[in-house]
Amino acid sequence: MDYSPNPDHEAIVEAVDKVCAQFDDAYWSRCDAEHEFPWDFYAAMAEGGWVGIAIPEEYGGGGQGIMEGALVLNRIAASGAAMNGSTAVHLTMFGLNPVVKFGNDQLKDTFLPRAAAGDLHVAFGVTEPDAGTDTSRITTRAVEDGMGGWIVSGRKIWSSKALESEVCLLLARTDGEPGEGFGGLTLFLVDLDEEYCDIAAIPKVGRNAVASCEVAYDELPVEGWRMVGERGRGFHHILHGLNPERILLAGMACGIGEAALRKAVGYANEREVFGRRIGANQAISHPLAKAHIELNAAWQVMKEAAWRYDNGLECGEHANSAKYLAAEASYFAADQAMQTHGGLGYASEYHVERYWREARLQRIAPVSQEMTLNYIAQNVMGLPRSY
Numbered sequence: 135m136d137y138s139p140n141p142d143h144e145a146i147v148e149a150v151d152k153v154c155a156q157f158d159d160a161y162w163s164r165c166d167a168e169h170e171f172p173w174d175f176y177a178a179m180a181e182g183g184w185v186g187i188a189i190p191e192e193y194g195g196g197g198q199g200i201m202e203g204a205l206v207l208n209r210i211a212a213s214g215a216a217m218n219g220s221t222a223v224h225l226t227m228f229g230l231n232p233v234v235k236f237g238n239d240q241l242k243d244t245f246l247p248r249a250a251a252g253d254l255h256v257a258f259g260v261t262e263p264d265a266g267t268d269t270s271r272i273t274t275r276a277v278e279d280g281m282g283g284w285i286v287s288g289r290k291i292w293s294s295k296a297l298e299s300e301v302c303l304l305l306a307r308t309d310g311e312p313g314e315g316f317g318g319l320t321l322f323l324v325d326l327d328e329e330y331c332d333i334a335a336i337p338k339v340g341r342n343a344v345a346s347c348e349v350a351y352d353e354l355p356v357e358g359w360r361m362v363g364e365r366g367r368g369f370h371h372i373l374h375g376l377n378p379e380r381i382l383l384a385g386m387a388c389g390i391g392e393a394a395l396r397k398a399v400g401y402a403n404e405r406e407v408f409g410r411r412i413g414a415n416q417a418i419s420h421p422l423a424k425a426h427i428e429l430n431a432a433w434q435v436m437k438e439a440a441w442r443y444d445n446g447l448e449c450g451e452h453a454n455s456a457k458y459l460a461a462e463a464s465y466f467a468a469d470q471a472m473q474t475h476g477g478l479g480y481a482s483e484y485h486v487e488r489y490w491r492e493a494r495l496q497r498i499a500p501v502s503q504e505m506t507l508n509y510i511a512q513n514v515m516g517l518p519r520s521y
């Protein structure tokens with residue numbers, strides 16, 4: 135790895151920071167409070183070419199790697215947009231990766247140029263009421279229609295951005311029974327056609343500008359060419375995208391931590407209690423310094439994971455470690471930022487409660503901290519599998 139300054143990365147940081155500066159904390163608080171998707175912000179990011187940064191150049195994208203994607207998401211989150219901003223773009227930015235890797239030409243030619251232009255919103259439908267961590271339990275079925283196509287029925291939960299999205303990358307069962315392993319699962323890029331899909335937002339703690347939804351599929355017709363990759367290999371195709379997703383998540387998490395620390399340091403330098411600034415108390419300054427160190431450490435591991443992925447090296451250990459470290463560091467930083475603000479930390483006006491609600495999510499989704507630890511225990515350390 136090269137630790138010297140990278141002019142390309144510095145240019146990305148400068149340009150994305152400039153776009154994000156147009157959308158202040160008040161904008162994000164309003165989107166969050168009103169549960170309103172940040173359309174203006176999305177349009178500005180698309181116009182700058184940032185939404186298509188990871189799509190191959192032959193389809194009109196930026197052809198950049200995961201490191202650059204993580205950098206973009208990090209700067210969005212660090213601006214104060216947190217996950218309301220970063221997850222507004224990341225599914226289009228990277229959600230179509232299985233299509234890039236395994237999709238047929240018709241799928242790629244039809245959808246990737248529109249994704250690269252920021253003109254295609256994409257949702258991701260894996261989780262179901264009885265199949266979260268254990269994906270082998272998926273019951274949503276795709277059955278052949280006898281004419282080369284498929285009919286999909288079932289219920290997904292937590293499909294983020296389903297209300298805004300035209301298409302959804304959907305994992306459905308084409309063969310076998312729930313709990314029999316992963317072999318019967320197949321990936322499709324389906325239309326979220328309201329005639330056959332009933333979509334409802336799930337009320338939740340935070341990141342309220344980007345709704346996550348329950349989606350009921352009622353005999354949705356899907357043409358044969360909308361299958362992504364091979365029948366029965368859907369879980370394998372999604373697995374391919376899990377490491378990059380963890381790396382991107384780590385980039386976002388570090389950004390939320392940065393935003394929280396910026397607010398905390400500002401407040402600790404200003405607020406006077408007992409006739410002195412609260413930042414002079416080590417009970418305030420030491421946790422903030424610790425958060426700074428931990429965020430830096432997580433960022434370094436994230437960079438190594440991204441570098442390994444972009445150079446075609448095995449990166450499971452690093453991607454899982456980065457996701458784990460960044461989620462912990464981000465939440466610790468947000469929690470300390472709230473503590474530093476005292477009672478005002480709990481007031482919406484100071485924004486740290488919004489960061490805190492969003493940082494908490496990182497420890498649960500898209501993969502829980504427990505599952506990253508399971509990965510390291512089993513695959514890196516050779517401990518027995520717990521499930």
Ligand SMILES: Cc1cc2nc3c(=O)[nH]c(=O)nc-3n(C[C@H](O)[C@H](O)[C@H](O)COP(=O)(O)OP(=O)(O)OC[C@H]3O[C@@H](n4cnc5c(N)ncnc54)[C@H](O)[C@@H]3O)c2cc1C
Pocket residue numbers: 257258259260261265266267268291292293294295338341346495498499500501502503504505508520521
């Ligand atoms: C805001 C939000 C957005 C989301 N967006 C999407 C999306 O766009 N698309 C999508 O498909 N999904 C999405 N998800 C779902 C998310 O990926 C799941 O919530 C997550 O994978 C955990 O699954 P679960 O909620 O079913 O938890 P469960 O599987 O019920 O697990 C519950 C708890 O038990 C723990 N646990 C289970 N088994 C073990 C074990 N063997 N060892 C140790 N601990 C274990 C888990 O870590 C977890 O803490 C989203 C979730 C949220 C909250």
